Amino acid sequence: MNKMNKMVIISEIGINHNGDLDLTKKMILVSKECGADFVKFQKRDISLVYDKETLDSKRESPWGKTTREQKLGLEFEKKEYDEIDKYCREVGIDWFASAWDLNSLKFLKSYKKKYNKIASAMIVDLAFLDAVAKQKKHTFISTGMCTFTDIDKAVNIFKKNHCSFELMHCISAYPFDDSKANLNMINILKKRYNCNVGYSGHEKGGQAISFAAAAMGITSLERHFTLDRTMYGSDQAASITPQGLKHLISGVRVIEKAIKGPIDKKITPEEVAVAKKLRAHLNINK
Numbered sequence: 001m002n003k004m005n006k007m008v009i010i011s012e013i014g015i016n017h018n019g020d021l022d023l024t025k026k027m028i029l030v031s032k033e034c035g036a037d038f039v040k041f042q043k044r045d046i047s048l049v050y051d052k053e054t055l056d057s058k059r060e061s062p063w064g065k066t067t068r069e070q071k072l073g074l075e076f077e078k079k080e081y082d083e084i085d086k087y088c089r090e091v092g093i094d095w096f097a098s099a100w101d102l103n104s105l106k107f108l109k110s111y112k113k114k115y116n117k118i119a120s121a122m123i124v125d126l127a128f129l130d131a132v133a134k135q136k137k138h139t140f141i142s143t144g145m146c147t148f149t150d151i152d153k154a155v156n157i158f159k160k161n162h163c164s165f166e167l168m169h170c171i172s173a174y175p176f177d178d179s180k181a182n183l184n185m186i187n188i189l190k191k192r193y194n195c196n197v198g199y200s201g202h203e204k205g206g207q208a209i210s211f212a213a214a215a216m217g218i219t220s221l222e223r224h225f226t227l228d229r230t231m232y233g234s235d236q237a238a239s240i241t242p243q244g245l246k247h248l249i250s251g252v253r254v255i256e257k258a259i260k261g262p263i264d265k266k267i268t269p270e271e272v273a274v275a276k277k278l279r280a281h282l283n284i285n286k
Helices: 021-034 052-056 067-073 078-091 102-109 126-133 148-160 184-193 208-215 242-258 269-278
Strands: 008-014 038-043 058-061 064-066 094-099 115-118 138-142 165-170 197-201 220-224
Touching: 008 021, 008 242, 021 038, 021 078, 021 242, 038 102, 052 067, 058 067, 064 067, 078 094, 094 102, 094 115, 102 126, 115 126, 126 148, 138 148, 138 197, 148 165, 148 184, 165 184, 165 220, 184 197, 197 208, 208 220, 208 242, 220 242
Parallel strands: 008 038, 008 220, 038 094, 115 138, 138 165, 165 197, 197 220
Antiparallel strands: 058 064
């Protein structure tokens, strides 16, 4: 199990930018101001991720009346990612993205980002996992919609390729009810795979579940982020707003410090004077 100096906090912009580069820049800047370590996006070649029947199906959206128009409207290409890369350097926050197909993986490789991310949907594509692992970048692997068998296969691929990774406990519902969080899985994953474990949350905008996960010693935390939950998009309802993100990150950093300490149970220097005062009436060592 790798030692992490501090928890990596990821502001998942995903596709909540709605294809608007100006909105994206605002989200990047606010994520930085709130204290996030990274912003993250999603990249798809829609011709590989969706079949023709799906793309041609009717779907009303701000970009047209078909699913194809909607999916194209949500995708950024090289021009936009070049601008995102430049802007992130300007404001002082790094970015990475989860690829959903081999073409997108190749596309993202050119930006030489620090991390890769496996979306829960992609953990069962073993050829794709092998291609990611061969890049030898530390990889966050989400485990929503998975069985232990699925995770076993993924972990074996990354170990075989000597690629560092950490699992992320995840419930793939957008949003999910807090009672379904199953945070016990964090410790189960740690014990079963002897690796670092993070949490990718899709709860209803609150912070309680993420705080609880932080107190369990996760090494990474990812939350979907939006400027306004009423905006168009399937992920908006499971996203956290600026005020929530700022409160979440400040709280997590406090928790992170609070759970660290010596293994031995000792009286702290601060407790010595208190103990003398509160135990003065006791006939101890007199």
